[in-house]
Amino acid sequence: MPSQQSIRPREEEQFLRFLRGRGLRVTAARRALCREIFAQHGHIDADQVHAALAGAGHAVSRATVYRNLDLLVEAGLVHKVRLGGHRAVFEHVHAGGDHDHMACRRCGRIVEFVSPAIGALLTEICRAHAFDPGESRLQILGLCRACAASARPAALPLEAARA
Amino acid sequence: MPSQQSIRPREEEQFLRFLRGRGLRVTAARRALCREIFAQHGHIDADQVHAALAGAGHAVSRATVYRNLDLLVEAGLVHKVRLGGHRAVFEHVHAGGDHDHMACRRCGRIVEFVSPAIGALLTEICRAHAFDPGESRLQILGLCRACAASARPAALPLEAARA
DNA sequence: TCGACTGTTGAGACGGCATCTCAAAAAGCC
DNA sequence: GGCTTTTTGAGATGCCGTCTCAACAGTCGA
Structure with a gap:
């Protein structure tokens, strides 16, 4: 069983090799940013990275955060996801x-899910349309279990329309 | 067979009833904006709506365009789609x-596709996660047939990563 | 180890898209 | 027509992200 410690530095190593x-x-x-990203769990936005770095005593400018997040994406270590078209x-x-994402409109919680069946369908659809797929985004916006329970039953009926 | 003319005003009627x-x-x-939207085919962005209205002699401010596009969305007559996280x-x-969308990264062309199978899978996934779905977005970004043909074969290999 | 070359950084300007503000105008109701 | 309330327009503002450019700091060769 590998020690817990050996897990984190691996991504930093990969990043340095990529660079x-x-x-x-x-x-x-770059080292600080990489370390900070992989010290976080779940999803983190650019501002949070910026704040986390400042908190860790490695303040860098916003420009640097964005530039190096892009590098991490290029290195294949990090995914950039746009949920709801915002940040x-x-x-x-x-x-x-x-995997894909479900995002709660009320509390912002993001839940991941995996569906190999959908991946296979997408491949099929692209073939049928002679479309060369680069990337797909599948997001479901709605209410998580907790928020759905606390929502007034007939306040703003969420139409099940897919856009 | 219903006349072609009878089709367009129907949405305006619906919108007025909604209002x-x-x-x-x-x-x-509001009437002009509704009429202009439904006179267009395919996808149109807020600026295009703004320009179309000006061209039709019904100039309104950008704020009004945005406000009333939102109303059309609320009325369920129009869908708002964010492709690639931009406009x-x-x-x-x-x-x-x-339906869902495939967007060409090079020429910007948008192709729609329909997949009831994916819809069914999504419903199933939401049930499994006790997630109340409001809206789903499934987008494939890549290269359309024409652009893929004209692209240099091994220039920028599109990783098939899904984000 | 040192210096030179060149990529990287920071601060803030800038850009695109969308929303907000608030006084003036228009719609709807009597 | 007059009154009340909503809607509009113009421009400011906000958000998120990118760009600019001078100063800085890795890297590499000598």
């Missing part, structure tokens, strides 16, 4: 990979 | 309804 492979420089900001959130790419 | 039912006022701007586009809610 060197590209001829990019290994800077303090983007970032998440670790886990080994299991390939 | 009256809500105690909202029927204004020239939102609006489309008529057709009778067939319930």
